[in-house]
Amino acid sequence: MPKIVxxxxxxxHIAEATWKVIVENGLEKATVRKVAATAGLSVGSLRHYFSTQSELLQFSMKLVTERVTQRIQSSHYKGDRVDIAIQALGEMLPLDEERKIEMEVWFVFSSKTLVDKKLKQLSEATFEEMHNGLINIMQFLQKGNLLKPGLDEKLEISRLHAIIDGMALHHLLHPDKLTYEKMIDTLTYHLKSIVERGNES
Amino acid sequence: MPKIVxxxxxxxHIAEATWKVIVENGLEKATVRKVAATAGLSVGSLRHYFSTQSELLQFSMKLVTERVTQRIQSSHYKGDRVDIAIQALGEMLPLDEERKIEMEVWFVFSSKTLVDKKLKQLSEATFEEMHNGLINIMQFLQKGNLLKPGLDEKLEISRLHAIIDGMALHHLLHPDKLTYEKMIDTLTYHLKSIVERGNES
Structure with a gap:
């Protein structure tokens, strides 16, 4: 009976091995050969799934976004709309080892897109996806009649997006300076600054 | 008569050649040999100034911070305290080609610090320097009696730092999505949200 895979x-599994190589050795080292070795596969069987390094990297990067989306969709958040918004935004921050690895892969990948124009399209799509996620979260607060009057919707989104990615970057690079707790405190502080309690619907 | 250098x-000049190589080919390619060729120098004379690639990278990175500091110190900003704060914060954003290159060098350098622990110390120092710059700007607004009452000083700094670096990153990676104008609008919008006009002193 043939082995069923x-x-x-x-x-x-291969994408996760790619992450491991990227995080430990840098993107430059994430060759088909090295990833195959880390995944415990032959180069031939890896090439069966990904014929080029570029395909391998793209799939590995897409998996990061998928994981974030999956986490948001499958989570059972507790509390009021503001609490739920904070928890959903937390999915985009490196709050545990798994998310730290995802973020690191994203960061290294992004720095690579600056010199490798082939990766540009995926990088744009990732940005859009995250941007749309943030729009959803703001609309969720809006529907609860929670946002302060007079906010500029578009500028709020670009501010929130910058806060999330800026903090993720700072925590990744300087975990002792912007700690886990401070990320959450800053995020909560920010949301409170745009939210008006007392008229939830 | 000997040539005076x-x-x-x-x-x-060498550091700027290093930037050029980093921006065009990535940090991995910024070897002593390649930088020497780009700077129009022999490997020998480059080694006279920087004996290792690590020294070369560190000096090139420090130059980014120095340039930002120099620009802030030598600038003659116009307008009231809020306008001055916006202009000073603008020095940290990739608002023109020169700053874009600096930012790109910083970004590529930062992604390298994740796998190259030797560069860690300089990365920490750069973070601190920027953080202190932001504290100064907030204190400058505070002295003008411009900040809204009840703000949390520390969280405001970490929020502002995230906004600046997050936007810089977004503009660098996606200049069509977060345009130059939108960066300035978002920054101005943010400052207005924490400032209270009418009681300047």
Whole structure:
């Protein structure tokens, strides 16, 4: 009987090995050969799934976004709309080891897109996806009649997006300076500054 | 008569060649050999100034911070305290080609510090320097009696720092999505949200 391999699962396994190589050795070292070795596969069987390094990197990067989306969709957040918004935004911050790795992969990948124009399209799509996620969260607060009057919707989104990615970057690079707790405190502080309590609906 | 060389100027010239290589080819390619070729120098004379690639990178990175500091110190900003704060914060954003290159060098350098622990110390110092610059700007607004009552000083700094670096990153990676104008609008919007007009002193 032939061995049955779950191809999707195998691809995810390879992508995770790619993350590992990126985080430990840098993106430059994430060659098909090195990733195959880390995943415990032959170069040939890895090439069966990803014929080029570029395909491998793109899949690995897409998996980061998918994981974030999945976490948001499958989570059962507790509390009022503001609490829920904070928890959903937290999915985009490196709050545990898993998210730290995702963020690191994203960061290294992004710095690579500056010199490798082939990766540009995926980088743009990732940005858009996150931007849309933030729009959803703001609309969720709006529907609860929670946002202060007079806010500029578009500028609020670009501010929130900058706060999330800026903090993620700072925590990744300087975990002792912008600690886990301070990220959450800053995020909560920011949301409170745009929210008006007392007229939730 | 021997040729007179301004050594400081020569080092800056080499650092700028390093930036050029980093921006065009990535940090991995910024070897002593490649930088020497770009600077129009022999490997030997480059080694006279920087004996290792690590020294070269560190000097090039320090120059980014120095340039930002110099610009802030030598500028003659116009307007009231809020206008001055916006202009000073603008020095930290990639608002023109020169600043874009600086920011790109910083970004590529930062992603490298994740895997190269030798660069960690300089990365920490750069973070601190910027953080202190932001504290100064907030204190400048405070002295003018301009900040809204009840703000949390520390959280305001970490929020502002995240906004600046987050926007810089977004503009660098996605200049069509977060345009120059939108960066300035978002920054101005943010400052207005924490400032109270009418009681300037």
């Amino acid at each position: 779950d191809h999707d699962q195998r691809k995810v | 301004d050594h400081d100027q020569r080092k800056v």
